Amino acid sequence: MPHPQEKRILFGWRDIKDIGSLKVYREKGGYDAWLKLLKEKQPAEVIELTKASGLRGRGGAGFPTGMKWSFVPNNLGKPKYLCVNCDESEPGTCKDREIVEHIPHQLLEGIGIACYAVGIQKAFIYIRGEMYEGYLSLKKAIEEAYAAGLFGKKIGGSDFECDIVLHRGAGAYICGEESALLSSLEGERGFPRLKPPFPAVSGLYACPTVINNVETLATLPPIFRMGVEEYAKLGTDKSKGTRMVSLSGHVNNPSNFEIELGKVNFKQLIEDFGGGMRHGKKCKAIIPGGASAPWLTMEQHGEVTLDFEAIAAARSMAGSGAIVVMDEDTCAVGAALNLVEFFHEESCGKCSPCREGTQWLTQILHRIEHGQGKMEDLKLLDEICESMLGKTFCPLGDSATVPVSSSMRYFRDEYEHHIKEKCCKVGPGAKKTAGV
Amino acid sequence: MLQSRPRRQENGGGLMSDVTLTIDGQPVTVAKGTLIVEAARKLGIEIPVYCYHPKLAPVGACRVCVVDVENQRRPIMPACATEVMEGMVVHTRNAAATRAREGVIELLLINHPLDCPVCDRAGECDLQDFTLRYGHGQSRFTETKRHFEKSKQIGKEVILDRERCIMCMRCVRFCDEVAMEEGLTIIERGTKSEIGPFPGRSFDSQFSGNTVEICPVGALTSRSYRFKSRPWELQNYASVCNGCATGCNLTVDVRYYEVARFRSRCNDAIDDGWLCDRGRYGYKFISSPERLKKPLVRKDGQLVEATWAEALEVAAAGLKKFPADKVGAVAGPRLSNEGGWLLTRLMRGLLGSPNLDHRRGLAFREGEPLKLTAKIEGLDTATAIVVVGCDPTRTNPGIDLRIKKGLRRQAELICIGENGLSGYADYRVGSLAELSEAYANLPEEEKKGLNYPRPRPWEAGGSTSTDLEKAAKVLKKSNRVVFVFSEDHPVEGLEALAEQIGVEAPHGLLMLVAGANSVGLREMGVLPVFAPGWQKLAEAKEAYSTAWGAFASGEGADYAAMTGSSNPLQAMVLVAEDKLEKKPEFLVVLDLFSSAIAKQADVVLPASSFVEQVMTMTNLDGTVQLCRQALPPLGESLPDWQILYRLAEKLGQKWDTDTAAKIFAQIGSLNPLYPAASYNDFQTEAAVHWSYPQQGKIGTPRADLSGIPVHRPDAAPWMGAPDTGSKVERVSRLLAGDQPPAVPGQLDPRQMATRLSLVLPVVQDPPPVPGSRITASAGPQAPGPSPANRYHAIGGGARELPLPAVQIKQTEAEQPVQEVTEA
Structure with a gap:
């Protein structure tokens, strides 16, 4: 059944029985x-x-x-x-x-x-x-x-x-x-x-x-x-009508929703449509438009409305409308590694910055994730991202830098923690302190 | 097909207008559609490239050519794939461009092994050179590199090292776009990508060597050259392939008096920068131990070694013994123009015999030469190419590639009979007569076909139409039709059809001849029924009698008669010819090898190969080209013209044409097809084009060089500086410590490559070769190549070494024949 707050235009007939015939x-x-x-x-x-x-x-x-x-x-x-x-x-x-x-x-x-x-x-x-x-x-x-x-x-x-x-x-x-x-x-x-x-x-x-x-x-x-x-x-001045968003991640009710552009913000989306965060945890980060979109944080961007311009103003992009929500127990390094591995696997290999850069980024992140990182790696990560961004043949290479650069923008402390303490700062990977 | 269509129109398409832009503060005006990298080259600004190759469609993959373009959404743009725009402002050396380029080079190197010391390409490697010029000083990569099996033979001549590959895809694109074969492809994706033949197949291409040549790194190497030499040990000589009559230009790379390899020397008008494997790897005969090194004379029924004086004496005496009309000569197509000219003079002028010929097909019928108006270049602009009963893929591979180039542009291909190109044919027709008839039956006004790219046979799975009417309509599109046919097959009605279509140069008839210099020999008058330059014998008699003292103007026995079983001759001179069914009483053979015929001869005279002499050849479209001497003659062998000159001497005539250059000058003065030019005209123009006359009438002079595009592929002059004497500078000896390095003190980073040579063992100079007229000593240094020509137009970016160019003083052309010193 449609969510009561959805604005169903595209999906107006979605739930009619046998509408596929x-x-x-x-x-x-x-x-x-x-x-x-x-x-x-x-x-x-x-x-x-x-x-x-x-x-x-x-x-x-x-x-x-x-x-x-x-x-x-x-x-x-x-x-x-x-x-x-x-x-x-x-x-x-x-x-x-x-x-x-x-x-x-x-x-x-x-x-x-x-x-x-x-x-x-x-x-x-x-x-x-x-x-x-x-x-x-x-x-x-x-x-x-x-x-x-x-x-x-x-x-x-x-x-x-x-x-x-x-x-x-x-x-x-x-x-x-x-x-x-x-x-x-x-x-x-x-x-x-x-x-x-x-x-x-x-x-x-x-x-x-x-x-x-x-x-x-x-x-x-x-x-x-x-x-x-x-x-x-419908929608805003420049982002008219409705669009589908695919809400996934650590929410209670991950699903596709059709929303009116510019009328819903991330907080509402998660709370009203997504049924709130799973296990009552806090929301830490949001990927607002598929893996290629720079991450946003709930703290800073909860009020950003879901339309092309507002998300762009927050230095991200509305992309494909896939909204991935991460809770407070998600390790930023692990999440970034996961995404970069995806881009490494999917790089077509045509242009050298993307082909070689995704490999290098993956190798370094893998090292940091597994406690082998060095502080110089953070500068190197930045510079590899710089070597790739805007130099690749197609946007895939740019996208591959996004999880690294945006997670380092907001969660640099987690990277440093990983390097110094050789473990995650948050979540199940965090080393338990003595006596607890 | 790897590359996405549409490809960039190779010649632009419509109206060409000019665009002015600024690169590094310098304004430059170039044609619309020019790429930034090409515009920069015009200014002498080097932009490093790997994937870019001027003969391949831009792909923009390696990104090392990134430049900073003002007012762009993405300011860092690939210069190799971005067309210039009016008012564009490009920076190649500012901070953003430099940083971007450094980043790309660093990324390219993360998986590249540091095995330069054992890599064949070191010293002429674009990755090495550009890393030194533009890269970071050191790598920050500490992770694990990608590993593959180190070397893998993927074809008869090609060895692949996937670890060294930087995925520029030049080789794959060559196979795909130029050879149009399923040769190499990319397997897997991302960092796992590797080059290779299609799974389960090997790289069987007769053009495979080109992939090795255009590989910018050491990923593709050839079996013949692998581990044989260092590029800085090689001396380079401009030459011309004598494998077939296409006349592809090549560079002979010589190491210690031995040919190390042949490379392409791009000539847009002839070879477009490619060589076939037969030509590229066909140099091994030059140093074969089977080569004849000394004259042989038959004594007591046995061929025994003799001195030149003795052998020539016997030969002269033998030839003099018989009446002139019982003496004849047959020349094979290896013979140079100079040799052919002297052979004609020997027979018609000295011995007074009209019996001379060389292997021939249908160059003339009923006493008239064919109107061969087509140039190889004409295939590029043709709207229709008709392959008539011949197979260029087999006989003239260079023409095969050129036909394919035409197909990629606009030509439609009609094949008459089965051949290697049938799979590419738009139409297959049973016979020329059918096609001519269908053409004649077409209504006067035939609409033009749609010109948008349609699926071509090789893209659509090989379906070809046999619809005669449609094929004939193709010929109606324009008069830019090229008929490719062979001298060995009947071409009844071909001229008539060409005339109906109204073909004009550079289109029309393109005759494939098998022998390297068949065309040249015909034009030198090595024919029984024509004087040189297709002149009527009677008409030419006066001029030649004046010049040569005498001229036998009768018609003589032809090739079939002389080599057949009813050979009427009593004495013969055979030059590089291996067919003779009936041996005459006295036989003189000039050849490189002791062939079956030579074994029957009374006198065998060892001839030099085409790399051991200065000579000219005329290719199948009438382009006269010069081969430089790269090696001293082997053993006591001599160039054919010198042998003939000496033979004439023994016969009692001392000719004034005692150098190759003088012979060429005489050809120019007497032969109406050849201009009054000298070897010096080749000095700056490695290939001079004397095209067939525009109107298709053979027989008019084709001396006018004005207005004919001249290609200058090789920056190095073919002869050394005029007054340095005969000197050779041996670079590796300098580096091996015999003398102090040319530039003492700290080496310029650009000369880093030369440091590698310091690990080489000390190489002794080879002992002087007997009869060698090239002596080794330190000579003057030429200035290093300018940035503009640092990377050669073809064949791999930074091909020129950052070393002083090796200058060779060539003496062969100027030095008169000397008395042979008896060994």
Whole structure:
């Protein structure tokens, strides 16, 4: 059941029984918004309406969706493609999975709207290989939609035609990066590509390509059902509407929630939505937007509202909306090591700062964590982060420095404790003092 | 396919406009689309690079080229992958750029083993050089390095050391982009990444040596060169491969009078910076113990060693014994232009015999030469390439790479008959006649096809169409069509089709010839029915009679007649030719090896190889190129032209062309295809292009050098300073302690590499080689390379050593023939 304080737009139909089937989705009025646009609006008008809705990309960067669409040139004489980024692998993020498993038709309708707006006749869904349930549900939905004439040729009696290809990834975090996704989709190694040229001009198979996140596209049908003006009234001035947050970590009720942007702060999120901290502990740190986002602390940032601008002002980023909560017993060094190990494992190896830097960071943190650290290591960590930040090919390398630099920003004392006392400062790893 | 498409258009695409930017405070104007690293090079500002290679698409992986660009969201940008923009302000030496570069180098070194003392690349290693120039003084890395099996043979010639690899991916990209083969790939990811052949396969490529050459570190080494030499012990000579008629430019690296390796010497017009393995590793014959070192003369039925005077005497006497029309000569395509010229003079001018030929195919039919308008470069700009019944992958690998370059740009490939390129063909057609017919049947106005990148056969799994009409339409796109065919296969109707299309130079017919200097020999008149330069014999008679005293202008026996079983001749001179079914009564053979034919000869004269003499060759598209002398002739062997000169002397004529340079000058004055140029014209231009005439009419002079792009690949002049005498400076002897070091006192950090040599054992100078005209002594030092040319355009960044350049005074070209000192 939805949480009473949620603002459900995207997930409005999430809990309807069998909404994953075309029959129920159609009965509720699904696909009507798209078919209506097909009949009544020109593609350019759809782009303008999307701009007016203020919808911003939900994949992490928060780029205005309508603007992204309008960058696609029409005069190249090439086919255009839509790539749906369903390679959701940012640690802590699980919103797209819920969308494709429960409301696949809503995603397909969103794809239809985007394709119509940009004039695309072929859409590719790149779904993370591990999301097998989601794959099955999407596969079934696509088959149903084709059978009902919603994809293919002459959709809804119009001249518009659109095909959908469902492609499963093979397990690489980097393939969530849009250009690596394109490489992988083309059957090449999942390496990010040089930009420019940007995908909007030369993307998949060197053709103009729009890459949108699942949540972004799945939000489109409800927006057009309720009207763009209504949607634009939600949220803040610059962060309009609602978005999914995936709350996880040391809270009593980890879950996906749809919240109105800018109306909820971290304290409320944890207390009201998350049901408070587990075992009544204190909240120590928050990762506000997936593993790539700099940490925030409850003490300093509890009042920060969940919207793109407020989180950016707090020197972090809203990212993918994955909010990981750490309680007071979490060792900052251990948590940072955990995250850096992830980036080390997932570094694609294309550029040297990321490939070598993640290894070095992991090795040093591992040493500190296991009581072999030196005080000089802290300066070295800072400098390795500096050598990597802004020098890597894609944002993965930047992200890998984030857990180190942000945890050292707020919890440097824990690092020093680890080096001096050869144990954690807090939590079960802390050495028990004599007599206790 | 590793690299993401689209690739940067190699030549830009549309209108080229200029962009002005500032690098380190200096303004520079370059064409739009230029990369920052290239613009900086124009200013002489060095930006270190590993993954960047001018012949490969930018990848931006190693990040060592980072520079600071003002007003950017991410100010630290890779110079190798960032195109210049109007008004851009770039800093390569400010604090931010320096710090970023130091950081990257430190990171690159954390897993790199410090095994420079045992690494082949030390001394010409980009990682070593750039670390010295731009890196931290010491490493702060105290963790465990990544370890792999130390050396692993991955191909016939290639050995991989994965620990040394810095993952610049040049080798992988070469296989992928240039050779377009599944050669090397990246296995695993992140720090576990390693280079290797695809699992379960070995690196079987006929271009594998290029990966070794472009590897910026010692990760890829070649079996032939491994542990054989140090780069600073090598003397480098510009030369030209004589493996096939493509004429790829190479550098001969010599260590102690022995060829240590061949390297590519990029010539954009010919080889584009690549060599095939056959050419690259084909130097071992030069020092083969099987080589002929002394003249042989048949005595009592046995070939026995003789002196030059004796052997030449016997040869001359034998040739004089028979009437002129019973004497003939056949030359193999190894022979130089100079040798070919003197052979023609010997036969037509001195002996009065028109019987001379060299192995030939279809260069001329019915008395007319083919209109060969195509240049190798033309393949780059062609819209269609038709491979007609030949297999360049087998006969001329350099052309294979060039065709692939054309395909990557815009050309569509039509293959007639099966060949090594069939898998890349857009269309496969059964015969040229079919294609011509389909072309003739096309309606006049045919729409142009869509030009957007379409999946090409090699990307789409090899599906090719046999649709004749579509293939013919490809020929309609433009007149930039190149027909690649071989001299060995019939090409009926090819000229007619080319004419219908209206091809113009540098497109049109490109004939593959097998022998290195086949084209040159034809143009030197080693033909029974033409005078030099394809002139009619009767027309040429007057000029040659004046110059040579006499000129036999009749038509003689051709190759088939002379080498066939009904050979009518009684005496023959065979130069580097190994086919002869019926031995004449008297046979003189000039060759490097004692071939089956040589064993039957009456006189065998040992010839020098192409690295042992100064000579020119003309490649299959008509480019005349100079080979420098890198070694003294082996044993008592002599360059072919000298042998022929001496033979003429014994026959009673003392010619005035007693140096190779004089022969070349005479060729220029008499042969209408060759300009009045001298070897000195090659001095600054390692390859001079005398293209076929633009209108496709063979026979008009092609002497006009103006307007023809001249490539200057090698900064070093081919001859030493004019007045230093014949001196060779042996660098390693200086370093080994025979004399005080050239720069006493503290070594400049840039010369650190030379310190490594101090651990070498003292190397004695080799004993003087008999007949050598190169003497060893300390000579003057040339200034070190300037920052601009410190790294060579091709073949790996900091290739030039921070050492004084070795200057060789070459005497061969200027020194007249001397009396042979009898051993």
